[in-house]
Amino acid sequence: MPRRGPRSEGDARQEILDSARASFAENGYDRTTIRGVATAAGVDPALVHHYFGTKEELFTSSVSVPISLATALPNLISDDADRAGEAIARLFFSVWEEPKARAALLGQLRHALATGKQPAIAGFIAGAVLGRVAERMTGEDRELRAELIASHLLGVAILRYVVRLEPIASVEPEQIIALVAPRIQTYLS
Amino acid sequence: MPRRGPRSEGDARQEILDSARASFAENGYDRTTIRGVATAAGVDPALVHHYFGTKEELFTSSVSVPISLATALPNLISDDADRAGEAIARLFFSVWEEPKARAALLGQLRHALATGKQPAIAGFIAGAVLGRVAERMTGEDRELRAELIASHLLGVAILRYVVRLEPIASVEPEQIIALVAPRIQTYLS
DNA sequence: GTACGATTTCAACAGCTGTTGAAATAGGAG
DNA sequence: CTCCTATTTCAACAGCTGTTGAAATCGTAC
Numbered sequence: 271m272p273r274r275g276p277r278s279e280g281d282a283r284q285e286i287l288d289s290a291r292a293s294f295a296e297n298g299y300d301r302t303t304i305r306g307v308a309t310a311a312g313v314d315p316a317l318v319h320h321y322f323g324t325k326e327e328l329f330t331s332s333v334s335v336p337i338s339l340a341t342a343l344p345n346l347i348s349d350d351a352d353r354a355g356e357a358i359a360r361l362f363f364s365v366w367e368e369p370k371a372r373a374a375l376l377g378q379l380r381h382a383l384a385t386g387k388q389p390a391i392a393g394f395i396a397g398a399v400l401g402r403v404a405e406r407m408t409g410e411d412r413e414l415r416a417e418l419i420a421s422h423l424l425g426v427a428i429l430r431y432v433v434r435l436e437p438i439a440s441v442e443p444e445q446i447i448a449l450v451a452p453r454i455q456t457y458l459s
Numbered sequence: 460m461p462r463r464g465p466r467s468e469g470d471a472r473q474e475i476l477d478s479a480r481a482s483f484a485e486n487g488y489d490r491t492t493i494r495g496v497a498t499a500a501g502v503d504p505a506l507v508h509h510y511f512g513t514k515e516e517l518f519t520s521s522v523s524v525p526i527s528l529a530t531a532l533p534n535l536i537s538d539d540a541d542r543a544g545e546a547i548a549r550l551f552f553s554v555w556e557e558p559k560a561r562a563a564l565l566g567q568l569r570h571a572l573a574t575g576k577q578p579a580i581a582g583f584i585a586g587a588v589l590g591r592v593a594e595r596m597t598g599e600d601r602e603l604r605a606e607l608i609a610s611h612l613l614g615v616a617i618l619r620y621v622v623r624l625e626p627i628a629s630v631e632p633e634q635i636i637a638l639v640a641p642r643i644q645t646y647l648s
Numbered sequence: 649g650t651a652c653g654a655t656t657t658c659a660a661c662a663g664c665t666g667t668t669g670a671a672a673t674a675g676g677a678g
Numbered sequence: 679c680t681c682c683t684a685t686t687t688c689a690a691c692a693g694c695t696g697t698t699g700a701a702a703t704c705g706t707a708c
Contacts, residue, residue, distance in 0.1 A: 301573070303664080314686060316669095317686060319668080325666065383617070384487050384489070418638055421614030421618045421627070424618065425615075428613060429609065438607070438610070445603070446607075449603070449604065452645070453646070456641070492694080493697085502657090503658080504657095506657075508698075514697095652706090654704085657701080659699100659700090660700105661699100664693105665694075667690105669690095671687080677683105
């Protein structure tokens with residue numbers, strides 16, 4: 271079945287993307303090398319530059335996986351206000367426990383933490399999550415309380431997925447949800 | 460007044476230490492270069508290696524500032540159990556709001572996050588803080604609840620001092636304490 | 649003054665990095 | 679077969695990195 275363009279398109283390309291995503295998540299941005307990614311993918315370093323341009327573009331391409339967070343969040347709060355905290359916590363883990371999304375989020379998180387610049391993480395956390403949550407909140411210090419919710423979940427993600435501190439790293443998500451959800455709930459109202 | 464050894468000891472040495480601490484806190488470990496530290500201190504790069512050995516040793520020397528956390532924590536919990544959450548939050552900010560300690564902690568935090576290895580941050584967070592807190596706690600999941608307290612404070616530190624997300628970055632510490640302390644308190648008992 | 653030790657600098661090494669341009673290879677279209 | 683295009687590799691560049699050893703500078707003791 272002949273087609274226009276390369277027949278095996280996306281073969282080596284996909285392997286490069288997967289290797290890059292894994293390395294960015296595991297080693298962080300600075301310690302990820304083009305040569306390392308190429309070797310892990312079994313190709314020449316120049317091929318990485320051929321498909322994706324610079325290292326920063328490779329990073330953007332590899333950690334950009336569709337996250338259903340932004341669209342799902344508003345419903346959580348408006349639907350059942352009493353269990354919104356639990357719903358947020360559950361959604362948080364449903365995303366982070368998926369291997370591919372976890373690797374992508376780890377890459378973005380470590381990159382934002384390494385550079386320390388707002389644009390990277392502002393569009394990541396603030397834009398996608400915080401804004402949606404704060405919109406539906408009421409009372410004083412809406413934005414600050416929304417950021418406190420984010421800070422708690424962010425800290426959990428770091429201790430569990432980056433630092434892998436025990437026992438929080440190996441415990442079942444439900445056990446964490448049961449503990450965190452009530453505290454999130456008190457921030458919401 | 461002649462003394463044995465160099466009379467101006469600790470002059471350039473101290474400037475190197477300060478420049479290194481500032482750079483590790485501002486740029487992280489990987490993006491901190493010996494040449495950059497030397498230039499900021501107004502000395503030759505070789506002098507940095509003369510006083511401190513390798514880059515890792517320079518890092519250890521510059522971010523090791525005495526933190527009063529470990530000794531102060533046990534008292535906080537045993538003394539007034541009802542306000543232990545507030546006391547912990549207040550102690551947390553009393554350390555982080557001091558510029559020199561903040562720079563040192565930022566350096567250690569970014570280093571631990573960049574490498575992702577447990578030894579660095581395990582001895583830092585788990586050893587110094589979590590152990591002391593968990594010791595005084597009662598009930599089920601002591602360690603997990605202690606780590607959840609740590610995760611919240613860790614997230615606050617990252618959003619406020621690393622990412623500098625508004626409004627949490629510019630708000631008065633007391634305002635954050637007033638909101639965070641009650642949630643910490645519920646984790647304790 | 650000379651001598652000596654600490655402080656500081658010069659110059660350079662070997663290694664790794666991102667990146668690039670040209671060359672080689674493949675596999676289907678005509 | 680030949681041609682063409684896409685895929686892939688080779689070889690190398692320029693730059694920055696941590697690190698080192700020898701040389702120079704400085705201040706004090708004698």
